[in-house]
Structures are given as structure tokens and as C-alpha cells.
Amino acid sequence: MQRIYNFIYRFRAVINLLVALGISLLLIFNQDAKQVQHMRGKLLDYAAVLYTPIQWLDTVFTAQKAYEDLAQRYIAAQVHINRLQSLANENNRLREALGFKKLSSFGVIPANVLSKSGPGLLISLSVDQGTKDGVEMLAPVVDANANLVGKVVALGDESSLVQLINDRNFRVSVREMRTRTIGILGFFDPGYFRIENIPFNTKVSIGDSVVTSGFSDIFPPNIFIGIIQMVEPELEGYVKSIRVEVASDFNRLEEVFILKKHGN
Incomplete structure (x- = not known):
């Protein structure tokens, strides 16, 4: 059935032409007015029956085209919405950036x-x-x-x-904020930040903040780095090391x- 509809729709112009040609020939060669009128009625009925599936196919293909247009508009609108969302997120990040604490001697x-x-x-x-x-x-x-x-x-x-x-060759002098303990932060295997050789009697605790110490020609003091995640003893209890969870997400x-x- 679908093939028939496709055939009719594809050759609808030819079919309409043939019908019109048939009507014209009848009008030319048939002089009986009653017969012409009767045949005209029959042909009109035939044309109406023939035109119904053509009209239906027109409606189907028009609806399909409208659906495709709407789908394209939806995709374009979604891309635009995603772009606006990305710009909104970027704007929020920059607004946060404008609010971070100023470093007195740095632009x-x-x-x-x-x-x-x-x-x-x-x-x-x-x-x-x-x-x-x-x-x-x-x-x-x-x-x-x-x-x-x-x-x-x-x-x-x-x-x-x-x-x-988080490069293994990077080192920075840091300070634990609560006890003011100084140390050197580095990134070590198997993949965590650590401050080594902290005196064992230093009262650092999990959750304490770690910032740059300022004992450097490169880094000013009080740039936030992260918080203490774990405290581990070393060398038979004489010193200990501190694991630090850094605040910055390098993947984002x-x-x-x-x-x-x-x-x-």
C-alpha cells in the first residue's frame, strides 16, 4: 500500500494531466450534452477519489517537513541554551574571582x-x-x-x-595557620601532597589550613593551598609528615x- 501511495504521489502531476486530457477529449469528440454531463460527473468522482490519497500524502510529507524543521530549530535552540549556560557559568566564576582577597603588593x-x-x-x-x-x-x-x-x-x-x-619537581615553603609551623610542600608518589620533617611535638591537626609562608622570593605570604588531611610519624617518632589536600581542582x-x- 505504501508503494502505491508513493507511486501516486510521485507521478501525481502526470496523472492529473492524463485525467484533464481525457476530459478534454470527451468534450471534443462527444456532442451529446447528456453523455458529456454524465461522463463529466464520473470523471469528477474519479478525480476526487484519485485526489484524496494525493492530498493525504501531501499532508503527510508536509507534516514530515514541518517536523524536520522543528527538530532543527530545537537543536539550534538547545545549542544556544548550552552556550548561554556556559557563559553564565563563566560569568559566575569571574564574579567569584573578583571577590577573592587582594594580595597587598601584587596586581x-x-x-x-x-x-x-x-x-x-x-x-x-x-x-x-x-x-x-x-x-x-x-x-x-x-x-x-x-x-x-x-x-x-x-x-x-x-x-x-x-x-x-602537582609536578613532582615543584616545591613551596608553607605555613600551617593555627600553629604557625613552617615546612616545604611537595608532590610525592603514589600521588599526594606532603610536608616532611615536621617536629614530632608540633600540634598540627587534621583540617588545619596550609598557606604559603612568604619565605620566598617568588610566592607572597598567605596564598591558600589546602587543608591537612593526615598526620604520619616518621623516623621512630622524632619527626612526622603531613598530607595535604589542596584546594585547587587542576582538572577543571x-x-x-x-x-x-x-x-x-
């Missing part, structure tokens, strides 16, 4: 993350700001919430390479902020 250069690399020789990311924008070698880098991300280790005119703090970084000393 901020916002940068977009272009790419990430690792875990090869250097775990890093590239950003779209360079020397033309005032970025300097070894400049500290933070995320939108002012959590430490890393430092600049290579410069181009319009881009920079940032070594992340889209924008970072490069710190720049005022007046440079």
Missing part, C-alpha cells in the same frame, strides 16, 4: 588556559598571556578562588607556561590569575 593578570600537559617531564598548562601583558618569569599563579596553582616557568610574547604544584581550570608586583 592580577587574568589568563585563559589554552592547554594542559602531563604527566611527562613537566606537569604544566599554557595560558594566553605573555610578556606583552606584563607577565614575568616565576610569577605566582592562582585560580579564581585565590588558591595556589603554580608558577610561570617559560614566557612568550603572548603566552606563558605554568608549572603546576579554565581561567587562572597571574600575580604581578605593583610597579613592575
